[in-house]
Amino acid sequence: MSTPIRRFLIAALFTLVLAPAAQAADKLVIAATPVPHAEILEFVKPILAKEGVALEVKVFTDYVQPAVQTNEKRVDGNYYLHQPFLDELKKKQKNDIQVAVAKVHVEPFAAYSSKHKSLAELPAGATVALPNDPSNSGRALLLLAKQGLITLKGADNISATTKDIVANPKKLKFRELEAATLPRILNQVDLALINTNYAIAAKLNPLKDSLFIEDARSPYANLLVARTDNVDSPAIKKLAAALTSPEVKQFIADKYQGAVVPAF
Template identity: 80%
Template sequence: MSLNLKRRFSLILAGSLAAAAVFAPATVFAVETLHIAASPVPHAEILEFIKPKLAKEGVDLKVKVFTDYIQPAVQVNEKHLDGNFFLHQPYLNEFKKNHKNDIEVPIAKVHVEPFAAYSSKYKKLADLPDGATVAIPNDPSNSGRALLLLAKQGLVKLKDPKNISATQKDIIENPKKLKFKELEAATLPRVLNQVDLALINTNYAIEAKLNPVKDSLFIEDANSPYANLLVAREDNKNSPAFKKLVAALNSPEVKKFIEEKYKGAVVPAF
């Protein structure tokens, strides 16, 4: 081969390699999509915070926001969604009792939302009058949670003060003759001015611009067993995408985000 021909061949080869380098993708990975149901605050906000991190790891996180406590669990149970992030273990236990073939599995604890009592009429608990109307959530796990909190304040006495499934039938003493209204949890902030006291889940309180730490008459302590969970289906709980999601939700970055954004209204559980 002549010298000129060798040089020409070398230039052609170099050009081909350069073109290949330009058009070759920098990183090649299979993107996996996760569809997760969440309540707007703080759950969806936390998931949106970790979206960019997960995208870099090949996980396309799709957050579907629900404003009730029923459909997020039903949608996962029926395999319309991959998982949810809104409930605690007592709620999941009650849901499983009432829904056959439930396939939801908790895979990580993320945070605790201390449950609290609010009033637009009274500034302190001592002012609550006899015969006061008290609004509590109507789903079994959260109504029991409300009654336990009321019992800790001495407003009622329960047969078993540790029974998280307590109902109004378990009240054995009601010295102030409180009247209870059980309502859907999401509606409680809207009826606050129509009752004397309302026990409201923190996610709905925050949406209504209520600060559980500053605005409540009383609040759960740090020993609450109601940590909010990331839930998957039985068939996808061990997927690489879910493992990345768990790692992101239990990361130091998320812990800092929760502490700085919610200032005690939401507490990391990891």
């Protein structure tokens, strides 16, 4: 075998050996609820792919499993909760290894009714449905208090419960239910305080269909959350940069029309 041919074969073999390594990408598995979190993550997939990160979105319809699977290291992180919710989880979960990486968006929390067209129509003794997770329950009660429907002990207490209600002039009755079920029982109650992700999934427009809604100063920005052992990884940093990019800001504005607001 001549020297040029031998050199050509060695170079070709060397290229074949290196090719898979050159094409390999960092894999990142992120847990999320369907709307808008998973939709936003799907939007950034091509952006990350160009930077060598293969993003897998693991979708859940509840507020428990994404955090549990992050703690158990079955996923690399999650995107669905806000800081008060994360703080509440840290109190409850013994093996909490989660840390906020970036604020991505705010979903203004709102109140809906299929029985009444305005807050003025809400009758005495009305039944009001609230999310049953502590942080969102407190958030709902604060919103009710801002409308003058109730008075709370501690006007800014994000951990408020129904036990903190010190005045209830309309004698409202409260039902605390899993957040995901609230759109489905809307016709069974007078008023329901619904997280925007579940409202959008149920074809409710927070700006058009709600009786009242949080303003833009809401502190409940939804977070990209990672684990303490991977928070500084290049893949997580690339995802955080993508989620807070001008492209994502424009995508949120175009797709959600104010029902979801960028937090960056």
